[in-house]
Amino acid sequence: MEQNDKLVLVYTTFPAIEAATATGEKLVKRRLAACVNMIPNMTSIYEWDGQLQRDSEVVMIVKTRSSHAAAVTAAIKADHTYDTPAVLVLPVDGGSEPYLAWLRAQTAVI
Numbered sequence: 280m281e282q283n284d285k286l287v288l289v290y291t292t293f294p295a296i297e298a299a300t301a302t303g304e305k306l307v308k309r310r311l312a313a314c315v316n317m318i319p320n321m322t323s324i325y326e327w328d329g330q331l332q333r334d335s336e337v338v339m340i341v342k343t344r345s346s347h348a349a350a351v352t353a354a355i356k357a358d359h360t361y362d363t364p365a366v367l368v369l370p371v372d373g374g375s376e377p378y379l380a381w382l383r384a385q386t387a388v389i
Contacts, residue, residue: 286371286382289341289351291364292323299337302358311347311354313385316340344386345370 289312293299296319303315318338325332341351348368355366371379 284383285345286379287343287345287348288369288371289343289348289355290367290369291339291341291355292321292336293339293364294334294336294360296337298358298360299339302355303339303341305358306341306343306351306354309354310386310388311351312341312343313382314342316342342382344383347386 293302296317299317303312303317306312306315316339318340321336321338323332323334323336339355343351345368352366352368355364
């Protein structure tokens, strides 16, 4: 597998499940993601504009390949209400080969 086709996870958060769901569905329909997991009711504590913040958020984990990471990031930013959304691309170093093969097939360029 070429370097730009390695599998990755894209981690991000959204303020509400509706926004996360809409973005997740777009990513899967466009075959930019094989699967999107959304974990509601996560609590984030962070500093913003000099003030300590505490918010309930939805974690989104996008399962894709490295060659789609820029398009996934752009889609997340386009749909997002945050000025600076958290978007992290994390390498997948291994896993269940049948699952990884499915992920590759679902995100193959047609």
